[in-house]
Amino acid sequence: MQRIPIQMLTICGIAELPDQRDRSVTHVLSILDPNHPDPEAFEAYDRHRRTILRFHDIINPIPGMILPTPQDVEAILRFGDDVAEEEGGRVEGHLLVHCHMGISRSTAAMLTLMAQANPDESEDRLFERLAEIRPQAWPNSLMVDFADDLLSRHGRLTDALRRHYGRQIRRMPNYVQVMHDLGRGREVEMAA
Template structure:
């Protein structure tokens, strides 16, 4: 899918393996108390946005949920990236499954407003086969981009596809506090 920039998604454990990839832009999403990954010491010069919040979809005492301000920051970062010819983007979170895939989905949707939401979600799944985008981030971004709920609906379809491939994800995501995502996908949920 053509964009003006290259896209990679990964988790913290994979960062060292990407240090020769020549990334021009890195969106780093970390838990609030997590140290900056040492792997970045081996990366060349790049623009970097660091966001810090927990991988949750509901306000939870003692945790920091993604906020509209975080989504605005990542969309601003995406706009800057689109202005640079030949940009090469890496988005990472802890596992490269939820916060990073949601963020890349929004950056791609912003870069390609001509694409339908399902095509954007399909591209994220192609880039990162284990994608399960954080619904809160997607909902906030959907509103910010004026997509009328289509991105959130497409992500629910992506969850449905992931659950069909790996039904055990339903229980895992439910136990991780993500029961609403599982329920919206039509999966079994105990909470």
């Protein structure tokens, strides 16, 4: 079973970025709203490789907002390919994926990277590992749907996402109202 060629995986939000400064971060995937300024926290980081993607954390079209696209998920997969190629199978390093809160876009991106690096790992195990990394994970369903297709998981990743949402709602019932308030009620309805 292939693993992401990085020994440490972290997901966080912008407010947590300063806390990661001294943790030897080597690779960063930043997912930001289109007009959000670049986080200043990275000025204090040691040298690292960083990719920035910009789109909103939405699952339905909203006027004036940018939906995640298959091209965004392809960019995440290219990032994963680049990390694997750069590391050449070594396990040194620290991969940090962040978005604004470290709950939705970043967890969908990390799930995508883990599924890419571990094509034979079960989808449920990938979600278990994701929850170990970021217990509050609520991956953006649109991004997961694109990853499912691009990684030829034939709906299995999306089915596992439904089960993950169900577990998260049982653990954190407040997510039902939060997701409805954010216009993400469809994801609550997906929960199995």
